[in-house]
Amino acid sequence: MNWREEECGDCEMMERDVHVTFLEFMYNLLPSPYEPQEINHLTLAYFIISGLDILNSLHSVAKDAVASWVLSFQAHPGANADANDGQFYGFHGSKTSQFPPDENGVLIHNNSHLASTYCAIAILKIVGYELSNLESESIVTSMRNLQQPDGSFIPIHTGGETDLRFVYCAAAISFMLDNWSGMDKEKAKDYILRCQSYDGGFGLVPGAESHGGGTYCAIASLRLMGFIEDNILSSHASSSLIDVPLLLEWILQRQGTDGGFQGRPNKASDTCYAFWIGSVLRILGGRNFVDNKALRGFLLTCQYKYGGFSKFPGEYPDLYHSYYGFTAFSLLEESSLKSLCSELGITENAAIGL
Numbered sequence: 001m002n003w004r005e006e007e008c009g010d011c012e013m014m015e016r017d018v019h020v021t022f023l024e025f026m027y028n029l030l031p032s033p034y035e036p037q038e039i040n041h042l043t044l045a046y047f048i049i050s051g052l053d054i055l056n057s058l059h060s061v062a063k064d065a066v067a068s069w070v071l072s073f074q075a076h077p078g079a080n081a082d083a084n085d086g087q088f089y090g091f092h093g094s095k096t097s098q099f100p101p102d103e104n105g106v107l108i109h110n111n112s113h114l115a116s117t118y119c120a121i122a123i124l125k126i127v128g129y130e131l132s133n134l135e136s137e138s139i140v141t142s143m144r145n146l147q148q149p150d151g152s153f154i155p156i157h158t159g160g161e162t163d164l165r166f167v168y169c170a171a172a173i174s175f176m177l178d179n180w181s182g183m184d185k186e187k188a189k190d191y192i193l194r195c196q197s198y199d200g201g202f203g204l205v206p207g208a209e210s211h212g213g214g215t216y217c218a219i220a221s222l223r224l225m226g227f228i229e230d231n232i233l234s235s236h237a238s239s240s241l242i243d244v245p246l247l248l249e250w251i252l253q254r255q256g257t258d259g260g261f262q263g264r265p266n267k268a269s270d271t272c273y274a275f276w277i278g279s280v281l282r283i284l285g286g287r288n289f290v291d292n293k294a295l296r297g298f299l300l301t302c303q304y305k306y307g308g309f310s311k312f313p314g315e316y317p318d319l320y321h322s323y324y325g326f327t328a329f330s331l332l333e334e335s336s337l338k339s340l341c342s343e344l345g346i347t348e349n350a351a352i353g354l
């Protein structure tokens with residue numbers, strides 16, 4: 001047993017430097033257990049690059065090379081093709097889902113995806129790429145093809161599930177590109193409002209059980225679209241749009257006796273909900289209504305001695321839960337971390353382009 005195993009058996013602090021080393025390792029080479037997730041390569045890259053930014057270590061990233069790599073995933077309509085031909089011209093998630101165009105420049109297999117597009121644009125913002133240089137008109141024009149008559153979005157033009165996750169991706173993409181012509185905000189708002197359940201939380205689709213992730217997508221989307229104000233609770237402004245007191249009641253009940261947040265009633269506390277639930281509280285202005293010290297204590301039980309966070313206490317870390325562990329500590333105002341733009345899922349600095 002080395003010193004760190006002894007020291008970190010009962011960690012009392014967020015080990016920023018160890019997490020930086022963990023992410024730098026992932027940045028240079030993703031370990032083999034991530035092979036099955038190759039299709040989500042851009043998403044994994046988002047966790048790493050944005051994670052390093054939150055940990056105040058973006059200097060480890062070759063920004064121009066990362067921007068070029070991300071841009072290589074963009075789907076472009078061929079020279080003679082119309083961006084409004086029913087396809088979506090966003091970003092592919094990985095090289096294996098990206099097929100070369102035919103001799104006329106037309107994409108035969110276009111698998112560009114809303115979630116990959118969100119991750120691509122987020123990374124470009126983080127590394128400081130000037131988004132006015134991005135061929136964004138084809139992204140927003142073609143994104144309209146993904147919105148359904150009920151206001152929801154499919155993630156890929158060939159179909160897929162429609163739910164709040166992809167409404168959120170569309171809202172975040174529109175916000176970051178500062179161009180809302182790719183979605184009907186009113187229809188999207190109506191869809192989101194239909195997802196609020198009788199208990200105050202939001203399900204992923206209308207009528208579904210309230211869920212931490214769905215609730216984040218609903219509130220962050222409404223905030224990005226400008227339908228709700230920041231800090232509704234502290235400003236005493238009432239929202240006629242959503243039932244805020246009922247939502248707050250549901251949200252506050254998600255903190256368990258172990259200090260962690262769960263995604264739904266009767267589920268175990270899980271690191272990632274410290275972001276999904278914590279961000280909703282941040283947007284509403286209700287962070288002080290929960291026991292932040294207890295939440296911090298729970299997160300430390302999920303911190304791995306060689307860096308990263310696990311889903312549950314004492315398990316091995318994964319990139320997804322590590323990223324949301326870092327965001328959670330940023331929300332807890334850990335001094336060595338950058339502050340977070342909760343509704344975009346990136347740092348404030350990246351969000352405002354510093």
Ligand SMILES: [Zn+2]
Binds near residue numbers: 271272273311321
């Ligand atoms: Zn989780």
